[in-house]
Amino acid sequence: MLIKKLTDLNGLPGNEGEVREFIKNEIKDHVDELYTDRLGSLIAVKNKNAEGRHIGYAAHMDEVGLIVTWIDNDGYLKFESWGVDPRIFPSKIVKIGKNKVTGVIGTKAIHLQEPTERTKALPVDKLYIDIGAKSKEEAEKLVSLGDFVAFDSEFVEFGDHKIKAKALDDRVGCAMLIEMLKSDYPYKMTAVFNVQEEVGLRGSAVTSKLIDCDLILNIEGTVSADMPGLKPHQTVNTQGNGPSISLIDNASIYLRKYVDAMTKVAEAHNIPCQFRRTQNGGTDAGQYHTGKTGTPVIGLAVPCRYIHSPVSVMDKRDYDNLLKLMKAFTEEYCGEKIL
Known part of the structure; x- marks a missing residue:
């Protein structure tokens, strides 16, 4: 299982090499261009000569x-x-x-x-x-x-579609990007695997100046607080209810027309999704919003309990539904059926 292989690897900020080499080997036969910037982020381009809309995907390789x-x-x-x-x-x-x-x-x-x-x-x-x-x-x-x-935390599948592992933030995002690059879409796609997100969005501060996409989907593992002792409005996300779509966080305000387009795609394809109900935290999206002349970003995530710990927990159904949503949105956006 791809997510198991990724979470078994160690990749702390400034020392992401083990994760980067694994990803390189996974995607090298599926992209036209593959390079590493001076800080260590990995950038891959698929169908680089394709005309039309250019979609980007971003995730970070480092862990706490x-x-x-x-x-x-x-x-x-x-x-x-x-x-x-x-x-x-x-x-x-x-x-x-x-x-x-x-x-x-x-x-x-x-x-x-x-x-x-x-x-x-x-x-x-x-x-x-x-x-x-x-x-x-x-x-x-x-x-x-x-x-x-x-x-040192073992990957374990347990309970009702649950997975326990370290580094789900953000190896779930890395797994999604790998899956998208292995797809057979004809559109121009750039995937960025950033370094040093956990210490202040440093990798994306560099890559936001290197890539030039029409739209970026930033993929994360995010907070899920659906547990005893909290009121419904405090749960942030609920596992099993689908991928999370961000509205605002400490680094970004997501443009509503892009959020609405994502939710419409989810509804059209019967993919469950939910809004992230807090502004706490920040992601690499904050750098892409202000990179170059400004790039629209949509923040998507898999809800994870006990995040930033050795025993983070996710629901496999949320993971699967996020991949479905990314594929459906890519087809409709790059096919110019929306926006």
């Missing part, structure tokens, strides 16, 4: 994680992180560096914690990674300062 910043005399590793709630860190298994050295994020046992420490999340400076080393010298034979640290 950690980086080693210190090795103490007893062989424990200190770290910094981005995009991760520190409350989830204790007891998590991780893989470190290119050799994927196994480690466990630890802290002192609850029996030894002060009463005030038990009532709040421990800060990162109170945590460490244990790789089983006895000394700094022994640890340095296995890992180095600056090594990237990814969560």
